[in-house]
Amino acid sequence: MRRRAPRDWTLLTDYYELNMMYAHFRNGTHDRVAVFDLYFRENPFRGGYTLAAGLETAVEYLQGLRFEPDDIDYLRSLGTYDDAFLEMLREFRFTGDIDAVPEGTVVFPGIPLVRVKAPIAQAQFIETALTNIIGHQTLIATKASRVVQAAQGDRVLEFGARRAHGPDAATYGARAAIIGGCHSTSNVLTGKYFEVPVAGTNAHAWVQFFDDELEAFRAWARAMPAGVLFVVDTYDTLRSGLPHAIEVAREVEAAGGRFLGVRLDSGDIAYLSKKARAMLDAAGFPDAIIVASSDLDEYLIRDLKAQGAKVDVWGVGTKLITALDTPALGTVYKLAAVEQDGVMVPRIKVSENPAKVTNPGVKKAVRIYENATGKAAGDLLMLQDEPLPAGSCVTLFDPVYPWKRKTVENFSCRELLVPVFRGGQLVYDLPSLTEIRDYARHELSTFWDEYKRLVNPEPYPVDLSVELWRLKNEMVERVRAPFGDD
């Protein structure tokens, strides 16, 4: 892994996390162990699946957690905390256990992406940054995966740095886009940090700088003889840009250089790309590629392809990097259990909204596969100490509508969460970004198309074990009992 400048993320936290940490400290409860689940309640983009991402960055955050002297000085200046607490912060490190789904895993609402087991002061404190990092990258990886799906095997380049929400959103967003299947990114910092290919052509400003387009193309070809690609829509795509590109392409190839193709960045991409293809072919450049950019997303790419657009490479910017149609994943971080006299006691949060009632207890997430097809049949949340389903078949039932059942015969199981930290030590081998992308592609291949449809997909079953379902119902009853019926 290449050098990344160390980051100053310890105070990237909500003030209330520090206040709760302090209140636990003052009450002497700060060392009691608690378990939190980080998950989301709904797939983004009205889609059928989500692609987990961000774990490596979360590891970097957890490993770097320490309050520097100037952090302590700043916290002292707030006037909220006593000296004993501020002294304790000097020695503060993450010492807990973390289990997480590997980056690139296909996940669904309710599945913990990260499970934290640590002294409550630590487990509570890391909520904000952990949720921020995992939520952001998971969102962008999912969006990228949809765009790549729409491109049906064409290359997708991530081009959004200038429209991202600040430098990190550009850099880590591009990282997530690669996980989602993008071939490369325009962001050089991401290329450097994560050893993935960078890509780019040139801008209209290059062409405008020169007195005319032909001169601009020739100047470009002089500088980039090994491979030139021209942006052809500065003045008029069909009457100026393409004829000039073809003229200079001939000069380039005559001089032993290589003409790669053209980029279309405005106008009707379906119409222009077909015209451009015909012109390039007629000029003897059947291998020249057509790159399209301009407000693309999965829906427009799908429609352009349906209309026969002759595009080889899609440059996708704003709508991918900002996850424009669902720019927040709604990730939450909920208390699941608290240690009492050496035993983990389940905790629940009840809500008027049934979807917001949490799943209590220390849990594992299990994916059931049909052996006959290798496809995933459903996910099961279980209590950690339950045995995995075994035998000749397993029955899944909907936790809200228990009469909705599904029996899977000849199945196998896989636990989704893997150990990442034990006692504050990293015990997980972080894969490279391209390994994660390959894994994500394989993951997606284990799901039926109906779950992956861009619009109105079939909901994938995420069910509870009988034991967890009973525990949850009992706890809800117990919590609500004092208030009677409305």
Next chain:
Amino acid sequence: MRRRAPRDWTLLTDYYELNMMYAHFRNGTHDRVAVFDLYFRENPFRGGYTLAAGLETAVEYLQGLRFEPDDIDYLRSLGTYDDAFLEMLREFRFTGDIDAVPEGTVVFPGIPLVRVKAPIAQAQFIETALTNIIGHQTLIATKASRVVQAAQGDRVLEFGARRAHGPDAATYGARAAIIGGCHSTSNVLTGKYFEVPVAGTNAHAWVQFFDDELEAFRAWARAMPAGVLFVVDTYDTLRSGLPHAIEVAREVEAAGGRFLGVRLDSGDIAYLSKKARAMLDAAGFPDAIIVASSDLDEYLIRDLKAQGAKVDVWGVGTKLITALDTPALGTVYKLAAVEQDGVMVPRIKVSENPAKVTNPGVKKAVRIYENATGKAAGDLLMLQDEPLPAGSCVTLFDPVYPWKRKTVENFSCRELLVPVFRGGQLVYDLPSLTEIRDYARHELSTFWDEYKRLVNPEPYPVDLSVELWRLKNEMVERVRAPFGDD
């Protein structure tokens, strides 16, 4: 200003910027001076105005621009650039001039937020990061301003760190939210970096940690005797949370402590806040405040207030920090002029879409005020060397529909762009964040309400001087002439 860890932003750029820089270098054109304008084409949120932000961060970026040895090594590994270029990068610094509108200025489509005049290699290279930084913070400041407007003088707290697009989006987004008028932020890192108040209460996890709510509230009060606020919706707001809060509040005040109020985080805020207000008043706590959070934005706050919600403080998270309904500003960076033989020659980019045709030449932005009211009457884009409007009246006309005219008598003028860098040196005194917020509040007061309406506002006039309008039309004609009529 407090210490911020130095950032590694030089390679935060699109690969094509580096390629264009290299191509200029190879062609010997890299030192020719060019002028670029950074602006946007449409107010976000279908709103009537935009609040400029991000300049301080852009200054930090420009001052920190240098290629470190490992950046050069990485670029060499790409195999695209020759040694002479890589050597040149070692000495690369920003040496140009920058003019910009101060942060907190009310701006409109087409007004340059930043104007860069520098050798083309530099001016081109900084496009990506500059657009990213200014675009992001301007977007969030504008969203915050709308939310604050809807709150009609109630305090608004920025609570979105966990849902922002990565660490910078949380940190700089919160900075921008303060510019937009938020009173404080939950993000401690923003509090430390920018010396603004941090705010926070506590989470449901605090309450759930304890065996019952009363015990949880008492433990909180023990830790925070100077001022306690309880989150009351963990189990049942009206039947559990509020009665328990009132019970512990009495204990706190009897012991000489202070009960601040309660937070509602779910359920119907209009109904619950009125009930909560009545219960708190009846219990003798008329000064206890009610904080509301839960999926708030400007529209919901406006409606809740219209329904008489008794909320004192609004905690706004996801929808503010992600600018949920318009998560990208669409900022662009366009070449306006190029030096030729010592003269700045205007450049234009023509597009099929008239709104995308650029305004050529080195320009200034002038705001016209009616002296009688102190209100802004319209903005005028002019060529840099034109004299400011003078005399007894000025006539503004719409650049697209020139018959739409407006004459302002007894007016004064103000240039919006101020010098920030000259010859690579910072010549601008950066104001503090709270100064910027005060300035933004004053700025907004100079606009009529019709331009600030949340929904369907009146468009504010942004017009061209006659001279600029003529230049633009001539240049469009000249560029399009070779292609005849369609």
